[in-house]
Amino acid sequence: MLPGTVPILSRYQVISLALAGMLFVYLLAGLWAYRKRPVLCLVFVPLTPVAVLVHSIGALWGLIRPVETVEVTEKVTPETIENVHESLDEGDLSAHDRAERLLQESDTQFQVAGFDD
Structure with a gap:
């Protein structure tokens, strides 16, 4: 838009x-709730505007x-997942409260690798 053509431009800003x-x-709320890989926060924060732009273009294309x-x-059944992971016993997935990662070995452990699971 041309300068001066939008009424009260400061309100739009x-x-x-x-x-x-x-x-x-x-x-930031999503990163805190997810807490999976803290190292990737350094990538996600600056790329957020790009992701929003790409998402908007995709929605328009749709x-x-x-x-x-x-x-x-x-879909994979919970029984199959429990059979693949030795550290899981039968019924662990259904009993999980989803407050933390189920397969995480300690509260301070995180993975540096990006998207390997």
């Missing part, structure tokens, strides 16, 4: 900054050209 701030508040077919992945 304040609203834009507030929305951008909320974006990072939600990001409006312009909606999908016609949907494919789903095959």
Whole structure:
């Protein structure tokens, strides 16, 4: 828009900054709740605006050209997961309260590798 054509431009700037701030508040809340790999926070925080932009472009593309077919992945049963991981006993997944990672060996342990699970 041309300068001077938007009424009360300063209000739009304040609203834009507030929305951008909320974006990072939600990001930080998600990182705190997930707590899986703290090292990746250094990558996720600066890439948040890029992710939002790409997501918005994808949503717009979905409006312009909606999908016609949907494919789903095959689900794995909890019993199969418990059989694969030796550290899990039968019923561990159903009894898990989801407060922390189930397979994490200690509260201070984290993985440096990016997306290996």
